[in-house]
Each structure stands twice: as C-alpha cells, then as structure tokens.
Amino acid sequence: MPFIDAVEAHDIRFPTSLSMDGSDAMNKDGDYSAAYIVLRTEDPELSGFGFTFTIGRGNDIVTATALQRAVQLIGRDVDTVVNDPGALYRELQSDSQMRWLGPEKGVVHIALAAVMNAVWDLAARAARKPLWRLLCDMTPEQLVDAADLRYLSDALTREEALAILRAQEPGRAGRVAELEARGGYPCYTTSAGWLGYSDDKLRRLLQEAVDSGYRHVKLKVGADLPEDRRRLAIAREVIGWDAKLMIDANQVWDVPEAIEWVGALAEFKPHWIEEPTSPDDILGHAAIRRAVAPIGVATGEHGMNRVLFKQLLQAEAIDYLQLDSARLASVNEIIAVYLLAAKFGVPVCPHAGGVGLCELVQHLSVFDFVAVSASLDDRVTEYVDHLHEHFTDPCDVRDGNYVLPAKPGYSAEMHQTSIDRYSFPDGGYWSSRTRSDAED
C-alpha cells in the first residue's frame, strides 16, 4: 500500500444566504460551507476526501483546525490507517492538549469529523467499495473495535454491542437485496418548508414533494405562532392528512415556551417536533416529550457527541434520533450511536441537507438497516435538493428513496471546478463577487 504523502484543506462556501435556501427561525442567513480535507497518497489514483459542514463565518477556523489534525497523517502507510481506523481515531481524539478545547465538542470535534470522514472515504476507495458496503462487510468485532465506546459502558457494554451486531449478521445479505428491490432507503424532504419562502412557493414545493412520492414533509416553525398556524394549514391542504408532517423549531424556545407553542400546533397533527430547545438540554427534551405526546420529539443535528445521545436515550427524551454525519466525529462515533439507539429501541433518522450531508447519510442509513437495526419502521432519512451538483458521486433520490450508492468511497469528493470557484475568499466566485454572480 502507498503512503499518505500530502494533505489539503479547503474553506469552501456557497452563497446560499442570497436565495434564503436554508432559512429557519435560528439560522437566518446561512452560507452553506464545507471544511474540506483531501488525503493524497503516493498512488495518484487513490485519495481520501472528507468534510464537515458549517454555515459560513468560522469555516476558516474549522478548516485550519482540520488541517492541523490532518498533517499528522502525512507519512503514514495507507494500509495501517485503513485497517485500524479505531486506533487512528482514538489517537487524534485524545490529543492531550487539543482535548481541552472541547472536549469532544465544537470546532475540534467537527474538524476531527472532516479528517476521519476522509479516512473512511480512503478506506472504502482502497477496498473498492462504497462505504456502506465496506461497513456491511466488517465483522461485529471489527465494527466494535472501530466504534468509540468510551463513556458508554453504563448504557452499552462492548459485549452488548457485539451481541446486537451478531444477531443481525446472518440477515445482512438478505437486507441488502431487500433495499435494492424496494428502490433504496426511504427519505423525506425539507426543501419545501424554509421560513423565507412565500406562500405560493411553499404550496408549489409541497405539491411537488407529494407528486414525487414523498410521504413525509417538514416545515420550519418558531418565528411567529399565527404564521406557523397559517403555513401548517396550507401544508395540510396540500398534502392531506395521511402524509406525515414534521415541524422543526431549530432551538428557538425555552422549555415552557416549547410546550405551549407545540400545543398550539397540535391540531395539525405533527409527526414530530424537531429541535424544540437547546440541543444540550437532555432533561428539557424529556420534559417536552412528556408534555406534547403523542407528538414525537426529534433532535440531533446539533447533538455534539455520543455522550449526549446516550443520555437522551437514558432519559427517554426523544422518539427520533437525528445524528449528523459531520458533527459526530465520523463513522467511529456514529457506529456507537447507532448501537446505542438499537439498544434503546429508538429509530435513527439522520439529519441531512446543507452541503454534502445527503451524500454521507445515505451510506449510514443503509448500514443501519443491514447491520444494526434491521428495521425500516418509523425510519426516514432527511433529503434536501441543494448543491448536489458539486459532488462527483451525487446521491440519487427517486420516488422518495435514496438509491444505494455504487461507486467506491463515501461519496464525499467534490468537483475540482467547484473547489476552485467557491474557495473562500480567493475562489472565482468570492473574489469577483458581483451582482450578476450573486444571481447565478
């Protein structure tokens, strides 16, 4: 195997704030961005690509942090790296000085996600398999060795983790065939429901979603209660009462306010309320869940690490676990969260959207069904139709399903032309930002 002989880090930002794509009650003007890492090897045909997602300012900080972590990989043998990703993860995660800046949260953690996402992409490419296939071909022992189980043993021991994986091992091949036969892994769309859209656009996008086969749609709420009631009424008019309607408050409420506001929307029968309050508030989510049942509680896109998810499950605080593929520190931590969720019987419905998150989560959802939960019940993965054109292996969504990725890797590679154009602040787009650029 070749050595890793160079690393690149790119601060890539897309001017999404100009079109109000992605607007919600908390995140009003995001420029969807990636702190993007490339691991080059001596073999010009073999590189690893990975990123984490941010919404603009500060992406330079994350990119610089990811680069600091990635340079430690220069000179390492690809074979060693990809054969024991758990060892590399633990080495980087436990850096005795960088750890102080988290620990295991915020900038240092998402920067580690960017680097380890690139490592997993490299591992899948080296094996000439899509990432989901690489994971589904690993033994229970290999998966548990890769997983970060630290601080989890009061909820999930190593033996319990192995038992969950072993129980599903015989059915893996059958479930791959089942997914292929049904057209892929089920998803839902958030494209319709951003706060910044007009009523006409909302109505049109909801109708398109229904026509495209989606059985779940999601609307942003939380800025203004009468407005929310008006928009939810429009949504039910368009999608009817059989399709599932999710609502997402993006953390704008305190706990008592969340309970009151969601109560005032209950007549529209939301399937779940997403991010009703601070993502750190485990006990708050538990209190909201008790108060708003049977409306489900969902959170996780800002779930900082596996210790938070462990507690959300222990406290019976959530009905749906929405892990984020670029906020958790890559597959190593994500395997642990899937195992926790399986132990507690809570469905994982990953967060996606942004830039590139859909490309990543499709692999994770397939892995969950094939090797961990063995269930599609109450499971649906987010999909947003933005920015896929910048990826060399964009996700393929048809009739409300993510079609199983077939190319080697984690689908994380961007086109060089996109990198060149949207690198901040020196890429073509940003260095010559003009009115006509902004409108393209």
Add this chain to the structure above:
Amino acid sequence: MPFIDAVEAHDIRFPTSLSMDGSDAMNKDGDYSAAYIVLRTEDPELSGFGFTFTIGRGNDIVTATALQRAVQLIGRDVDTVVNDPGALYRELQSDSQMRWLGPEKGVVHIALAAVMNAVWDLAARAARKPLWRLLCDMTPEQLVDAADLRYLSDALTREEALAILRAQEPGRAGRVAELEARGGYPCYTTSAGWLGYSDDKLRRLLQEAVDSGYRHVKLKVGADLPEDRRRLAIAREVIGWDAKLMIDANQVWDVPEAIEWVGALAEFKPHWIEEPTSPDDILGHAAIRRAVAPIGVATGEHGMNRVLFKQLLQAEAIDYLQLDSARLASVNEIIAVYLLAAKFGVPVCPHAGGVGLCELVQHLSVFDFVAVSASLDDRVTEYVDHLHEHFTDPCDVRDGNYVLPAKPGYSAEMHQTSIDRYSFPDGGYWSSRTRSDAED
C-alpha cells in the same frame, strides 16, 4: 467616553509541560496557555484585558477565533459597551453563522469568553473599581439584564433571579466588611497533588500547604489504583484526618469504573471526587453521586455552558459546582450559573489554576458571597501557585484566603514582557528554545 479603536490578540504559551506542573490522569503534558485579547481605546490610559485558558496546541485556533469576534468591537463607544454588556454578549453569542460551530460550546464559546472577559475588565477599569465591586454595586435588575438566562426558564425565571438578588441586597455592605475582616475569601490548594510529582515532593508540598493555613488539599487520582491508595495514605499521614482531602480524576473513568474506583478510595475519606467521568455526562454524575455518598461529587471545569449546569442541578448530580471563569462565556453566563446554584442550594467552588484563572475567580467568589449566596458554608475556591508573576495585579493569597483585589479591573492584564517572551511561536522563549531556557 472614548471609542474602542484597536484590538490585539496574542497566543501566549508557557512551557509548563517541562516541569510536570499540572500533570493529571487525562492532561499529561499541558503547556498552560492564554488566548489573550486587548481592547485599546482612544484614551491611552484605558484598555480592557481578557483571556481564555487552554493547555497548548490549538491555542492559535482560539486566539484567531477570539480576534474575529473582537474586531467587531472596533469603532464602538466604550460607554455603550460597558453600560449594557448583556446586549453586546447577546449580539456576539447569537451570530447566526458562528453559532453553528457550537452552539455555545468549545472553541467559539471560550473565544467569546476571552473577548467578554476583556469587556468586563474594561467596564471595571472605566468605573475605577475592581470587578467584584462593580458587580456588587449593580442593582438586581442590572445584574439580571447582564445575565444570560436563555434556556433556563424551566429552572430559573427572571422573577426568581431577581428575588434571589433582592433578598441579599440589604446585606451586601455588611458582607464586604465581613470578608475584609476575615482576611479574604477561603481557598484550597492543588499545588501539591499533581501525578508527576515524587513522593518526597508530594510530602513536602502537603506539609507546606498545612503550614500555610490550608484546611483543604487536593490530589490527582485515576491513573493507577494501588498508586492512588499509596499517595492518599501519605496525604492523610501528613495532613491528618481533620483537614479535607479532595480527589480529582480528570474524566478518566466510565461510570461503573468511577463507582468502583472511588469505592476503593473511600477509606481515605475524600471530601469530594472531582470530574469522575465525561464532563458532559449529567446522568452519569447523578448515578455516581448516588453510589459514592457521602463522598461528594464535584465537576465543572469542563462544564461547557449554563444549560449543562442547569441540568446537573436539576438531576441532583453534584454536591459542588466548579464553574470555570474562562470556559463559560464570561460574567454574563457566570451570573446565571451562580443564580441557578443559589436556587438549587448547591455551593459554587470555582475551578482555578492554569494561567490567570486564580486572578479571575477571586472576583467571582467575592461577588457570590456578597450578592448571591451570602454564604461561605462548604465553599472554597481553588488556588494554584503558578504563573502569577506574569500579571500586573496578581492575586494575593494569605493564610488560605484570597485577599480582596483592590485595583480597578478584572486582574487580567499581563506584563508586556511576559507577552513578548511567551508569544507563540515568535516570542523570545519559543523562538530560541534551548535547554537552558527550558530549565529556567
């Protein structure tokens, strides 16, 4: 009032790893560091100084982040800034793009701490008062307006916060006099107990602590159980059984391991076990507390924000709350945590040590006693005798008490010679790092 017309950010690192000062089971080789911010005004006599604390690598990232936040203050009127620090705090905290990188945790949060610490230092200097006095002269309404109460209302409403402060308002002057009469605010020392020290050094430092009037000492544990038992036996030999002996595991254990290990040290009658597991694990701390009582549970130096502390209190997870003056986002968030602790009746014993943390926490502890808790029961603030010589107004500890600071400000200003020498990587120390430098 003048305008803020320039900001400076300095990455300052002290080579503490060379002497094993600060070594513990998790943080083996810290280089105590400060991401240091200076707010210059048009008045050459008036500047604000603030910092956050790290332990080495990554301090550049925090410094760069703090600078990005601080530059937004250039051109602002000092009067406006210092008269409504709550408004400025909320503006910076809620930056709609930077928020994604936390939210309210990790690098972006501690960088905000550095900037807002400088703002509070500036406010105290502008008022010609030490920070504790500035806070103790604020009305309950002013304090609550400055405090960050977001996401807390299920545990502490604005009215409850006001009621706590109003109840103690009449006694403020009396308690200032009481503290002055008793020689200051009580503290304990961690200087003796680092893991890297030899038995002889441990014995000598413990004896010195007792001789200096300390009634509490703290030892690091968690690397090796027989070693811990041996060192605790030495400690009890030296300090006897009347003085309080605290132990600190710096997050090395999972929950079941913490319960078992602390049980094996119970015969040495520890006053508290500090950081037994992940700082994020609220429910884990609650489980440990139930299992190891009557040994107390203490945590907080890695407590990321007020939402975490709210839950630690709601879950009855801690006996002692050890907030950190440079990890919480400055006085704005710290006031909220003191009010929460008062509501729940839990004593606050702030974390200190590192570089400059002692200088900051002395102000906070005085404020707590005078204006919030009105109690010294079970309260003792950490003190470590390191690196004070780099500050222009170093803390003055006598007979186990922090003597009340008298100079205007938050005691956060460093000597220019220290900045010049220890700036990384271009300061005199780092640019000419030699064996003789390392030994000085």
